[in-house]
Amino acid sequence: MPSSHRPEPSRTLDAAATAALLPWTALADEIAAVLRDASVLVPARSVLPLPLGGTLFVMPATDSRVAMTKLITLTPANAGTPRPTIQGDVVVFDVATGERRLVLDGPTITARRTAAASLLAARHLAQEPQGPLLVVGAGVQGFAHVEAFVQGLGVRDVRVASRSAASAEALAQHARTLGAKARVVADAEAEVRHCPLIVTCTPAHSVVLGTPPLADAFVAAVGAYTPTMAELSPALCRHIAQQGHIVVDTPDARHEAGDLLQAGIDVADLPTLGDVLQGPRIQRTGPVLFKSCGWAGWDLAAARLAVRAHDHAGAAAVTVGTAEPRQWATP
Structure with a gap:
């Protein structure tokens, strides 16, 4: 029946x-x-x-x-x-x-959950959560991270670097509509010295940052999600590992985090975002890199x-x- x-x-x-x-x-x-x-x-x-x-x-x-x-x-x-x-x-x-x-x-x-994971990590790990914020990459993840950090952290100063001047200006204008002061910058490396919040969200075809960040910086790197992709130079990754802390989004990063794997860092030994939430808080000393591969x-x-x-x-x-x-x- x-x-x-x-x-x-x-x-x-x-x-x-x-x-x-x-x-x-x-x-x-x-x-x-x-x-x-x-x-x-x-x-x-x-x-x-x-x-x-x-x-x-x-x-x-x-x-x-x-x-x-x-x-x-x-x-x-x-x-x-x-x-x-x-x-x-x-x-x-x-x-x-x-x-x-x-x-x-x-x-x-995909856009919103990736930026929300970065927001969650920044809430627990960023020493200067209100920025200024440097965003490298002005695609969908750039837009999502600007929204998440402006609305979720109270960021009011945004600098945008992109290979496309038109895309960079569009993202800066979007940040202004959210109530933040925003401008396009030509040299992302130079801005690293002034921004305690950094997000790299490029297609990860090549390294876009190699300058050591501020001692109190929080860096979210979200563009690379395979062993052959990288946005951060090996030297930069090793600097943060030695002077601060690296947190990965999940244990899957051990075979996906190209930035870290190419730097020769033992990814399997690194704490995950879940560890940060469930265990003792990581001491806020030195720069922090949150490496996100997606999950x-x-x-x-x-x-x-x-x-x-x-x-x-x-x-x-x-x-x-x-x-x-x-x-x-x-x-």
Whole structure:
């Protein structure tokens, strides 16, 4: 006899509607909650090279109530074209019923959870959390980190460095709309001496910083997520390891953190963000490098928060449609 049960229709949300469910402070708090949740299971992500130079990422995760998978493609050849470099979705299921609850915009989830993880790390590790902030790279992660640090840390002085003058000015203008003073800088290395907050969020095709940071600096490096990628010079990484502290986002960084691996640093020996939250606080002496490679646990945190916020607001309050995300993000 056929079942009379009709599952609730899942909701497909565009970039703007996805972002609206994920305010910065709440998302950083949710990432911290995921790190403390013993029911969370996150298998290694699958990375499948595609025939024409792209990559397919498959990133599942679950806890006791929510299961999700992020399916995204990275197509570098789309850079400079109307097509986004990163495309895809995060599909969220109810563990108890198996029903699909939400389909979220994948690039938006990726951008926001990466910046929220940096925000969480900065809240615990930055000695001068109000900046000034130097952002190297003016793609999607540059925009996300500026929003997260301005709204989550109270940063009011932003300097932007990018290979693209137009992109740098667009990010600086965005920072101004958020209430921060912002300007484009031509020499990122020179600004390192004046900024206790630094974020590198480039495509990581080449090293963009090699100058030792201030003794009280917090550096979040998010662009490199494979052994062959790097944004920070080996000498800079070794300097921070010797004079301060390095924290990685998860144990997976031991085979993904190209900046550190190329510097000959034993990544397996480094504390993780979870260690920082669950154990004794790292002493705030010397510069701190937070090396982020990306983890499906962050996507699970975003999925959990989005489901709760969507349920609270009601489906009628959410706009459904399509929107074009910006170009670069860390898988």
